[in-house]
Amino acid sequence: MVAPQQAPGAGASDELDVVDESPETLYALCRERGWGDGLPIVAPTPQRVDAMLAAHGGDPDRSVGLVPPRDGEATLRALAVNAVMAGCEPGTLGVIEAAVRALLHPEVNLRGVQATTHPVAPLLIVHGEVVDLLGFNAATGTFGPGWRANATVGRAIRFVLMHVGGGYPDRGDASTQGQPSKYTYCIAENAAACPWPTYPRSRGVDAPSAVTVHCGENPHNFHDMESDEPVRILTKAASAMATLAPNNAPISQAEFFVVLGPEHAATIASCGWSRTDVQSFLFEATRLPRRVLRSAFDVLAWRPWLLAIDDDDELLPMTEHPDNYRVLVAGGPGKHSCVVPSWGMTKSVTLPVEA
């Protein structure tokens, strides 16, 4: 059925022939090659890949960089093949390229993200004009399911990490248990519902469209149905983050993404609080006693000033700086928000999407 080209995982073959595009044939191909995520794929035919590339423009051989640990070349063509395979519409390649470019920034530490036993997956956040242009869902159910752009672009990122980067479960990816967000993990910022400057502007990125990547855990929900002021809402967020479980506890550089639902954000802003006020409050409210933290870990990747504190009763912050609480607005009506803890040895990156 499949014309063999080379050993699974070795890469570098360009084309192969299959008898048809049926789900059964493509499942058999993926099983034989070790490709895919276990869900049905779209056949990356030359015609579909060409359409994906044509919608984006640029030299298909231009490389965004090498994706570790396999160090496969992330050429536009390779990204397009994976995008087609994941079910993406033509037009989304620019977002995928920007996301991969962001993931390859050194501070992301993608080699570690890919290879660790931690369940970490990159959360892709899409900002700006491309949200509506490409049909990303920034409102109700932004984390999914139900929207093709969110689902397939997030899936394409996973495919790139697997097929180009070699992050196959139990080979390049040593995650002990994995996590559902390794299938797809893409949301969009609800800029219309954000009472503050958009997230990219808050990070100094002034572009019509942008992406942010944050390598972390699955989202942890917090709800507050009753409050009409910020403190009770954000105390619940702090409660979700002040635990020994995430890597934020032993790694002080780690960020928390705080994804506020529009109603929580509106309530907080209606009391005159800025994004910086939210960050400062969370820095003060998200704490554990030194005794609890020091007794839980033998190895701590903390800044010296945190390590120097010797009062066991002192409440220590769960991250070294208020700016590590990264606040944005996404979702629709309702009284729910979430936090996304970090893998730890990684920093988020926000980049423009090139036109």
Add this chain to the structure above:
Amino acid sequence: MTRILSPESPIGIPKASLAPSPSVLAGRRIAVLDNRKPHARLLMETMARRVAERTNAELVLVTSKATAATPAEPEILQQLAASDLVITGSAD
């Protein structure tokens, strides 16, 4: 038949290969790179000392990466380059 494209792109740079292991350890310098995983230093240093004792090699360096999650710093690699055998890579 349907023609499809592989999602696996070519590898960009050749992988580094391990240096050949010395056939005789007598007189050789052994180093340990602790990757900061729990008990890694104890395990690997003990192993290195036993090997050195049995082979008349010498344990010359026990050093650590900053964290398990990041590559070894260039200065650490520079130090390790002066040894003939490096023991590393203990996991969870």
